[in-house]
Amino acid sequence: RGASRAGGHGGGIGATTMNDISAIRPEILEPACEWAAPDVADPSAWTELFSQAEVDELEAAVAHAFSVSEDFLAIGKAEFPLPTLGPRLKEIERELIDGRGFVRLRGLPRERWTNDQMSMAYWGIGAHLGKPWPQNAKGHLLGDVTDHGKPVGDPTSRGNEIGLVGLDFHCDGSDLVGLMCLQTGVSGGLSAVCNSVALHNRLVRERPDLAAELYKPQPFDYRGEQAPGKPGWYLMPVFSRQGGRVFIRLIRPYILASQRHADAPRLTEKAIEALAWMQDQAEGGDYSVIMDLQPGDMQFINNYHVLHGRTAYEDDRAAGKIRHLKRLWLETEVLADRPKQFVNRMGTHWAKKLTISRMDA
Incomplete structure (x- = not known):
């Protein structure tokens, strides 16, 4: 998938010590949500096509919303x-959380829609799947992923702003991520999407010591x-669990970049080894x-599993x-139940002024 890669999109959540997490003994979680490449090789298995009637319904909903x-x-x-x-979108939402964890929606008439x-x-489809969260300090609820002209080496650059280069596998900062x-x-x-549940469970089976290390809080760079x-x-574990579910926040470039801050905790050798294993x-x-x-396609993923x-x-x-x-x-x-570091962030400084990003690429 190419050697030229940069950091991901993820967002910061308030710093916390979470010392209780260090005592967790890793275990296999949500094996029903594991999949390997051969299981998803057929695109028809994860592509949902809109019928003409559904396109007509969406067009009417768009017109109504603008009215x-x-x-x-x-x-x-x-x-x-x-x-x-x-109702079909609610079924897709359930599949995202309890099943494969990703979907591609296809069929919108991009050639004739502005x-x-x-x-x-x-935005309307997203409203039927969940509530929007701010994606950055600007309070963007609807963001733009395109070349913003920021260089890869800029310590404040985020994945959605960096153009041309590939991006490593990573997580963002919410339950569901849509593009x-x-x-x-x-x-x-x-x-590209990758099943992080399978990675978690394999690491637990093969190197429980490394899995245990990633259940401990790790420093993430806030990107300014x-x-x-x-x-x-801020501090957050890569692996968390609650109610029998696994919650994963992995942005390896941001974890490594945290070391530029003299006051950030130093990464342990085991953490570095575990991050390299995951990568x-x-x-x-x-x-x-x-x-x-393709133009008009939408992708939604479960950020904790994929x-x-x-x-x-x-370009x-x-x-x-x-x-x-x-x-x-x-x-x-x-x-309905999440670890405390994944609760609604609408009370943070990112939500003081909520806006819609409108970029012309």
């Missing part, structure tokens, strides 16, 4: 009625988006699948071929 308000923040599930498609119509359709493709570049930019006067890093297994291809997101990344890509600005996706971070209604 209510042009402000996306004023549009929720009630303002985006989907009497037929809505960017605003596409974005409203995506919608508005436009592809010239080549590359394929999306911490609250004023707060440290530039090697994720990139090895045994537990991953690559998908091509890592995501992308291959390197090429041609002169020709108007610029890779551009919209992003949602969603809080699902299916998960």
Whole structure:
């Protein structure tokens, strides 16, 4: 999947010590959610096609939403009625949490819908899958994934802002992560997903000592988006469990970048070895699948069970071929119980001013 890679998109959650986690004995969790590459080799197994009737229903819902308000923040599930498609989306939401953990939605008429119509359709579908969370210190509830002109080496750069290079497998900062493709570049930019439940359980079986290390809090770099006067890093375990479920937050580049802060805890040799093991297994291809997101396609993943990344890509600005996706971070209604570090972050500094990002790629 290419050697040129950068860090991921993840967001910071308030620093915590969580000393009680250090005593956890790792165990196999949610084996029913494990899958390997051969299990998902057939794209039809994870691609949901909209029927013409559902496209018509979405088009009517988009028109209705805009008649209510042009402000996306004023549009929720009630303002985006989907009497037929809505129940199907709830089934997909349940599959995301309790099953395979990822899906591609396909069938929107990108060739005749404007960017605003596409974005409203995506926002409305997202409203039926969960509640939006802010993705950065700007309070973006609907974000842009495209080349923002930030270099890979910028210590404040985030994955959605970095263009052209591939991104390592990683997590974002919510229950569900959604992407919608508005436009592809010239080549590359394929999306990749990897089953982190299988990685967790294999590590527990083969190296329980390394798994135990990742249940301990690890330092993550805030990428310059911490609250004023707060440290530039926060603590969070890579592995957590609650109610028999596994919750995974893995952004290896951000963990390694935390070491640029003199006051951040130093990574142990075991933590470094465990992170390298996870990286090697994720990139090895045994537990991953690559998908091509075409204009109009949407991808939703369970952020705790599925890592995501992308291959390197090429844009041609002169020709108007610029890779551009919209992003949602969603809080699902299916998960009633979460570890405290994954509870709703609407009370944090990221939520002081909620906005919609509107970039023209």
